[in-house]
Amino acid sequence: MTLKVGIPRALLYYYYVPMWQTFFHELGAEVVLSSPSTKGILANGLKHAVDEVCLPIKMAFGHVLDLAGKVDYIFLPRMVSIKKREYICPKFLGLPDMVRCLDGLPPLIDINVNLYKSKKNAFFAAKEVGKLFTGNYFKISGAYRYSLKTQKKYFKLLQLGLLPDEALAGLEDGVGNKPRPGQGQFTVALLGHPYNIYDSYINMNIIRRLRAMGSNVVTAEHLSEQVVRSCAACLPKKLFWTLGQRMIGAAFHYFKRRDVSGIVHVAAFACGPDSMTGELIAREARAAGMPFLNLTLDEHTGETGIVTRIEAFMDMVRWRNAGVS
Amino acid sequence: MKGYLGIDVGSVSTKIVFMDESGVIHEAIYLRTQGIPIATVQKGLTELKKRLPSGLKVRGVGTTGSGRYLAGIVVGADTVKNEITAHAVASSLQVPGVQTIIEIGGQDSKIIILRNGVVSDFAMNTVCAAGTGSFLDQQAARLNIPVEKFGEIALRSQSPVRIAGRCAVFAESDMIHKQQMGCGLSDILAGLCDALVRNYLNNVGKGKEILAPVVFQGGVAANAGMINAFKKALGLAIQVPPYFDVMGAVGAALLSRETVSRTGSSRFKGFGVTDTEFKTGSFECSGCSNLCEVVQLAEDGNIIARWGDRCGKWSNAFAEQEKIS
Numbered sequence: 001m002t003l004k005v006g007i008p009r010a011l012l013y014y015y016y017v018p019m020w021q022t023f024f025h026e027l028g029a030e031v032v033l034s035s036p037s038t039k040g041i042l043a044n045g046l047k048h049a050v051d052e053v054c055l056p057i058k059m060a061f062g063h064v065l066d067l068a069g070k071v072d073y074i075f076l077p078r079m080v081s082i083k084k085r086e087y088i089c090p091k092f093l094g095l096p097d098m099v100r101c102l103d104g105l106p107p108l109i110d111i112n113v114n115l116y117k118s119k120k121n122a123f124f125a126a127k128e129v130g131k132l133f134t135g136n137y138f139k140i141s142g143a144y145r146y147s148l149k150t151q152k153k154y155f156k157l158l159q160l161g162l163l164p165d166e167a168l169a170g171l172e173d174g175v176g177n178k179p180r181p182g183q184g185q186f187t188v189a190l191l192g193h194p195y196n197i198y199d200s201y202i203n204m205n206i207i208r209r210l211r212a213m214g215s216n217v218v219t220a221e222h223l224s225e226q227v228v229r230s231c232a233a234c235l236p237k238k239l240f241w242t243l244g245q246r247m248i249g250a251a252f253h254y255f256k257r258r259d260v261s262g263i264v265h266v267a268a269f270a271c272g273p274d275s276m277t278g279e280l281i282a283r284e285a286r287a288a289g290m291p292f293l294n295l296t297l298d299e300h301t302g303e304t305g306i307v308t309r310i311e312a313f314m315d316m317v318r319w320r321n322a323g324v325s
Numbered sequence: 326m327k328g329y330l331g332i333d334v335g336s337v338s339t340k341i342v343f344m345d346e347s348g349v350i351h352e353a354i355y356l357r358t359q360g361i362p363i364a365t366v367q368k369g370l371t372e373l374k375k376r377l378p379s380g381l382k383v384r385g386v387g388t389t390g391s392g393r394y395l396a397g398i399v400v401g402a403d404t405v406k407n408e409i410t411a412h413a414v415a416s417s418l419q420v421p422g423v424q425t426i427i428e429i430g431g432q433d434s435k436i437i438i439l440r441n442g443v444v445s446d447f448a449m450n451t452v453c454a455a456g457t458g459s460f461l462d463q464q465a466a467r468l469n470i471p472v473e474k475f476g477e478i479a480l481r482s483q484s485p486v487r488i489a490g491r492c493a494v495f496a497e498s499d500m501i502h503k504q505q506m507g508c509g510l511s512d513i514l515a516g517l518c519d520a521l522v523r524n525y526l527n528n529v530g531k532g533k534e535i536l537a538p539v540v541f542q543g544g545v546a547a548n549a550g551m552i553n554a555f556k557k558a559l560g561l562a563i564q565v566p567p568y569f570d571v572m573g574a575v576g577a578a579l580l581s582r583e584t585v586s587r588t589g590s591s592r593f594k595g596f597g598v599t600d601t602e603f604k605t606g607s608f609e610c611s612g613c614s615n616l617c618e619v620v621q622l623a624e625d626g627n628i629i630a631r632w633g634d635r636c637g638k639w640s641n642a643f644a645e646q647e648k649i650s
Contacts, residue, residue: 040614201615205635269451282532286446296451304391309449312409316444323443 003029003133005109006071008063009036011056011092012079014164014194018171019151020075023126026143027133032071034063037201041066046299048102055268055297056195057091059202061099068104073132075109077125081116086242089273158221163207164198182216186321189218189254191247191281192266193274196297203266204303206295206310210264213314218260220250227253235280244277251281255288262291262317264310269298291317326351327382329585330593331578332369332400333408333571334362334392337431337458338544340571341369343377344578346384348418352376353571362392363399367599370400374596385591387411387581389573391432398622398630399603401594404577404584411576413437413444416540418579419566424536427555427563428572429525429545431458436530448529458544460493464500464517468510472548475514479550482515490520518554526558537561542569601625610634 005024007013013020013033021031035041037059045062067074076099079092096110109132111125123144130140150171157167161182188210190197197203197219210217220228232239232249239245247265254260265281267274278294285292293313295306328345335358343352354369354376387404388397389411397405416426417439426437434457438446450457465472486508488499496517503513539561545551546569555563568575585591604623609616619639621631631639 035614038614039616201635286532286534289445292446294448305449308391308407308409311407312444312447315407315410316447319443320445323441 003073004032004071005029006032006034006067006074006106008060008067008074008076009034010060010063010199011095011195012082012088014198016151018154018168019147022150023129023143023147024075024133026146027130027139029133032067034066037063037199039201042201042299050098052270053091053098054270055202055299056193056199056271057095057098059195059199060095061102064099064105065102068102068106071106073107073109074105075129077109077111077113080112080114081242082113083115083242084119085116086245087116087240088242089271155225159224161218161222163217163219164194164221182211184211184216185214186261186317187216187218187259188317189250189260189263190266191220191251191254191263193243193247193268193271194221196266196268202268203295203297204306206264206266206306209307209310210314213310215261215314215317218254220246223250223253239277241273241277244273247277248280251284255284255290260290261321262293262313264293264295264313266295266297269296291320326378326380327384329578329582330373330383330386330400331411331571331574331576331581332366332386332388332396332402333390333411333573333577334358334366334388334396335390335408335431335573336433337462338570339365339369339390339392340574341366341373342568342571342574342578343373344575344582346582348579348582350568350571350575353568353574355570358392362395363603363605366396366399367603370596371599374599383591383593383595385578385581385585386593387577387579387584389577389580394632395605395622399624400598401592403581403588403591403593406577406580408433408573408576409435409437409447409449410444411573411580412542413439413447413576414579415568415572415576416542416566417442419568419572419575420538420540420564423538423540425533425539427525427530427539427541428543429457429541429551430543433457434525434529434543436525436533436535438533438535446533448531448533450529460496461517461521461545461548464497467497468514470510476547476549476551476553478511479514479518479548480511480553482509482511484512485515485519486512488513488516488520490517490522490524496520515550515554518548518550519557522551522554522558535559535561538564540564540566542566542572544570546570607633610639612636612638 024031041062044065045058049058049061076096078096079088081087096108111129113125115121126144157170207217228246228249231252232245234252265278267278328343331342333340339356339358341354342350344350354372356365356369358365385403386400388402389406389408393405412428416423428435435449462472465475486503489495541563546565552563607618607620610619615635617634620633621628634640
């Protein structure tokens with residue numbers, strides 16, 4: 001019998017799903033993803049999550065619950081660090097333990113992923129997980145290598161200007177592996193945690209809205225690690241959080257790009273790291289004379305607030321572009 | 326006479342103006358929305374028709390405010406614009422060279438920064454509506470004074486008391502505290518104005534470069550106590566334009582003039598819409614677990630618009646009407 005492993009469509013799913021999916025697949029397991037975010041999933045998450053956590057974590061609760069009863073394991077690694085000398089938000093670290101108290105869940109695969117000291121720990125984590133499925137060491141290390149390769153391909157596709165869902169589709173059928181020129185009149189950089197900007201439910205379809213208003217959308221994921229890192233190094237002191245680093249680095253890069261007409265920063269209400277990186281980006285944007293909009297996401301389902309702000313922002317950008325040319 | 330209509334349907338009040346072709350405002354109507362936006366717009370139009378000379382021709386209509394889509398469909402608007410752009414457009418015409426616009430309405434407060442006649446930055450209150458018109462309304466009612474007298478009484482204060490302005494709930498308990506200690510009414514009201522201005526500048530105006538000329542508009546600009554508090558806090562002269570409480574509508578009228586000069590003709594349905602029966606209703610779509618609340622608008626029994634669905638299943642059938650923005 002094939003074992004079924006569930007992966008919640010939340011948080012770092014948007015970065016690492018090709019790797020995770022390939023790894024389990026290579027070990028002979030069947031991967032089940034939770035359904036895309038909906039009102040029902042969020043409502044369920046809100047009901048079961050502790051009060052103080054941020055919206056994306058509540059959403060993650062909903063996705064975990066969506067998988068209950070459908071799978072043999074839920075893959076919920078304890079992400080401590082994904083980069084040497086940097087950390088991931090502490091809420092990620094506590095997530096498996098917060099989730100554990102829910103009723104009716106299959107066993108969690110809550111392996112520690114901590115690359116703070118060394119990159120090698122990733123392989124050790126994979127080995128531990130692999131043991132659940134096979135006793136064959138070579139099979140595990142083969143699966144791990146193949147999963148890294150797929151992940152690299154995915155990052156390459158993203159850097160061609162694709163969005164995660166387009167890139168995932170590209171991995172499947174192998175087409176669309178070329179840069180996609182946008183159709184819009186101008187370009188806006190959308191910055192924020194991947195689980196905020198790519199989850200179209202949580203952000204009320206912001207990417208589609210921006211495109212419908214005549215803009216191309218670029219994100220931090222469209223840039224190579226090198227570019228992001230070298231730009232983030234402009235800060236007088238290094239940020240602790242890997243995701244914050246990405247955002248800052250991307251912001252600093254897009255400030256310098258003449259083809260980018262504005263920056264939209266999306267933050268979740270009650271996100272600690274965002275309150276800091278958002279402010280840093282806002283200040284730099286002001287200094288650089290770049291139109292900037294900060295959007296705060298929370299549980300409300302009324303779209304007017306978001307729509308009004310985006311519309312006004314687009315008017316501002318258009319107005320300015322017309323004035324400059 | 327020929328001219329343009331501007332309609333601003335806000336959370337608390339609905340504003341309608343009639344502007345002639347040269348940009349002069351002939352009539353302005355200010356009504357409370359009272360939760361019935363369509364009926365209020367109809368009432369306002371009836372009133373306006375009575376006041377205006379017969380034989381006038383409406384060359385274009387613009388709507389703005391949080392109820393702009395609804396109002397736009399009801400009257401047949403040529404342009405449906407967000408209130409930030411509308412306010413900026415109106416201010417730049419009324420006060421040439423304006424660099425900062427402070428706008429405080431019923432539920433929203435915003436700041437708009439203009440440089441060289443172009444919007445360069447803006448912000449709206451995020452998750453908190455403390456310090457907006459509704460709160461002043463409520464406090465005036467609690468203290469049993471008409472809200473129109475609020476400013477006048479506040480101006481009489483000799484030494485305003487300190488009130489916490491961070492949150493409306495805390496502000497209220499602080500006010501009650503001071504009142505029970507025996508502080509004078511005018512000192513409490515002046516203290517409240519100071520607190521709200523402080524909250525506004527720290528929240529909405531955070532990090533914005535506020536330069537003269539500063540224009541203060543929106544319903545709250547009627548409050549002399551608030552004007553005074555802004556003057557004190559900023560150390561700058563505060564200008565309140567003659568049509569400060571209907572500036573959104575003025576902006577919408579101006580924008581419709583621009584649109585009609587491009588399109589050539591208006592979509593205005595005529596003053597007859599005041600006699601048409603409009604009915605709105607909503608239902609929960611059960612097509613997927615998003616359970617979108619779909620709102621529909623019927624004109625004399627025929628459904629003319631639907632919105633609120635994420636997938637477009639219901640609204641696309643009426644997409645033409647929605648594209649007017």
